[in-house]
Amino acid sequence: MSDLLNRYGGLLTAIFILLTAFWLLMLVILPNIYLFENSFRPYLPVNEMGGPKDVYSLNNYLTFFKSPIHMNVFVWTIIYSSLVTLICFIIAYPLAYYMSKIAPDRIIPTLFLLLFVPLWVSEVLRSFAWFIILALKGPLNSTLLGLGIIEAPVRWIMGFRGVVIGLVYTYVLFMLFPIYNAIQSLDTNQIEAAEDLGSPWWRTHLRVILPHSKPGIASGAVMVFMLSAGSILVPTLLASTTSRWFTEIIQQWMFESQDWNTGSAYAFLLLILCTVFVSVVMRVFRVKLSDIAK
Amino acid sequence: MSAGVELDNVTMEFGSFRAVDNVSVNIQPGEFFSFLGPSGCGKTTILRMISGFIQPTKGLVKIGGKDMQGARPNQRPTALIFQNLALFPLMPVWENIAFGLEVRGVDKAKRRARAEELLRLVDLPDAADKRVSQLSGGQKQRVAIARALAVEPSVMLLDEPLSALDLKLRQHMRAELRAIQKRTQVTFIYITHDQGEALAMSDRVGVMSHGKLQQVAVPQDIYNNPANGFVASFVGENNILSGDITGEEGGLVSFATPSGTFSARLGPGVSKGAKARLFLRPEHARLSTEAGKENSVPVEVTDVAFEGNFISVHSVDAKGQTYISEARNDGSAVIPGRGDKRHIVFEGQHAVLLTGDISAKDVDE
Structure with missing residues (x-):
């Protein structure tokens, strides 16, 4: 704080702080409080708002538990988000290991650049790109057909297949970098010591490298899972018409039914239930919250 | 079971830099041999070639008479004690020591028993369930030695393992290492830049400078009859x-x-x-x-x-x-x-x- 004052003087410091406070308060905290408050109120015509029927209740939340279809969608959202997280881990771990322990230093900047370039394109465009790539007569199918790997075009955008592909592509870096940081902090001598004691590569990973990178894996997994479960763009574009992501139901409540109250309740349910799910998984894998914060 | 180590015209080049230059030496089974030299003289490179982390550009490394060309560290009868020890911080002491046995498929009860036996050998009988971070420098040292001994290596390689200890402890550990070596009869190859350490512990010393072996002799001869000005x-x-x-x-x-x-x-x-x-x-x-x-x-x-x-x-x-x-x-x-x-x-x-x-x-x- 005094650092900021010394460097920028009173006026600029005040502006910085006010802007940050405005952003935090007006654009993050207040809207959330507003939604939270609304999630306990019934959806009423305008002239009945504030009237005798406008009382707090848990009815909006109970709507979810009375609807097997919505609960079903929620469960599948959790399952597919978990699958996305798992696939991201399977892709990111070997890459993170390669980048932090095997790749020569001089190619690291190039690798990072290659990983970051796709992020320069907006998420919408990237998802549309996948929509095109995965289309029935799209480039992926024609390539695979041309190479003789498949005999008939594959319907990629079927069920949640397209969503999983799109989400993995969108969020894999959120898994990569925490793991990369974790493995990089491992003393290479420990890997060598394990090998010197006769350990084959897979056991060295299992006993030395993986346990060391557990906090990185955990924070990557939490991020990918939460982002996937909360994603609206990718499921909207890449899911088939019959499969719905939970966020799409929230969107329907809010924009198609115009029922912001139930929509808000669903949004908070998503947050709460995902947090519960993540906590349970963390307990199963014996990860502490403090490990992730490291 | 100890084995001799033979370096036969070994050269190691990193790009245009010659870290080890045509070194030949025959280390006897059961010998305590030290490579002594200033930092950058190539002694650690020699150790890494013997343990198999790097392959010599030219020449042969033989352990127990067998050519080790292409053998990975996990295929060699050597155990390396790293300069920073490289103990596994997430395992308790006994699992550290038993790691080599775990790799070899020894069952848990036997591993534990062997770890405790080795802890007694290195004079740390109560440390089995401690965390590595709870140990002092000298205790970590002993655990590292026990971990290396657990795999019953024919050759033990030590990369300046005492350099992080204070003077008193270092002198004590010198005697201890020497005693462990005599007891186990394992060939010890010791890397150091500390002449006192090399002279006091070794059966023979090889003095190195700029990648070349300057003299190989018993400690008295190194001191009394040096081969050259270096x-x-x-x-x-x-x-x-x-x-x-x-x-x-x-x-x-x-x-x-x-x-x-x-x-x-x-x-x-x-x-x-x-x-x-x-x-x-x-x-x-x-x-x-x-x-x-x-x-x-x-x-x-x-x-x-x-x-x-x-x-x-x-x-x-x-x-x-x-x-x-x-x-x-x-x-x-x-x-x-x-x-x-x-x-x-x-x-x-x-x-x-x-x-x-x-x-x-x-x-x-």
Whole structure:
């Protein structure tokens, strides 16, 4: 704080702080409080708002538990988000290991650049790109057909297949970098010591490298899972018409039914239930919250 | 089961840099062998070639008579103790020690029993369930030794494992390592830049400089009969005088320096006409009140250090050449004062003429 004052003087410091406070308060905290408050109120015509029927209740939340279809969608959202997280881990771990322990230093900047370039394109465009790539007569199918790997075009955008592909592509870096940081902090001598004691590569990973990178894996997994479960763009574009992501139901409540109250309740349910799910998984894998914060 | 290690014309190049240059040495089974040299001399590279982390550019590494070409570290009968020990911080002590057995598929009860047995061997009987972070430096050291011994290696490789310890502990661990080596009869190959460590522990010492093996000998010979100027100057203190060999008489030669002409013996491979330096150990330089018949220089005392069991005196002659002389303190020694006029007197037999570079630490003298 005094650092900021010394460097920028009173006026600029005040502006910085006010802007940050405005952003935090007006654009993050207040809207959330507003939604939270609304999630306990019934959806009423305008002239009945504030009237005798406008009382707090848990009815909006109970709507979810009375609807097997919505609960079903929620469960599948959790399952597919978990699958996305798992696939991201399977892709990111070997890459993170390669980048932090095997790749020569001089190619690291190039690798990072290659990983970051796709992020320069907006998420919408990237998802549309996948929509095109995965289309029935799209480039992926024609390539695979041309190479003789498949005999008939594959319907990629079927069920949640397209969503999983799109989400993995969108969020894999959120898994990569925490793991990369974790493995990089491992003393290479420990890997060598394990090998010197006769350990084959897979056991060295299992006993030395993986346990060391557990906090990185955990924070990557939490991020990918939460982002996937909360994603609206990718499921909207890449899911088939019959499969719905939970966020799409929230969107329907809010924009198609115009029922912001139930929509808000669903949004908070998503947050709460995902947090519960993540906590349970963390307990199963014996990860502490403090490990992730490291 | 210990095995010998043979390096046969081993060369290691990193790009254009030659880290190890044509080294050949035959280390006997059960021997305690040290590679001694300053940092960057290639000794760690040798260790990594023996353990299999790098393959030599040229030459052969044989362990127990078997060529190790292409064998990975996990396929060699060696165990390496890393400079930073590289214990696994997330495993308790006993799992660290038993890791090599776990890899070999030994069941848990046997692993635990063996770990406890090894902990007794290294004198840490109660540490099995402790975390590595709860141990002191010396205790970690012992765990690292136990972990390496657990796989029953034929050859134990140690990369300056004592360098992180304080002096007292280091001296204690020297004796301990030596005792463990005698007990287990495993071949120990020890890397160090500490001459005291190498001389005190080893059966034989190989002195290295710039990737080349300068001399391989028993510790006494390394100290008493150094092969060249580098070995003499790296191991122990010296008075070093530059000059020319002028004549020969009865096994000794005369050596003309700016400070006078002295008689000295020729070191290995040194002949008349060679560019040599005279090396004289401080304990062979006597500080006398009277001039000697020969090999005597008048000097003025510049500094006196009373070390308890010996007295070290720095002095300088009329030409600016400095000298160090050491005398044992037998209780009756008269300690000279700064500015006193004395004579440095030595016997030709103790002054040796050697060629070759001198180590950086002695350059100022």
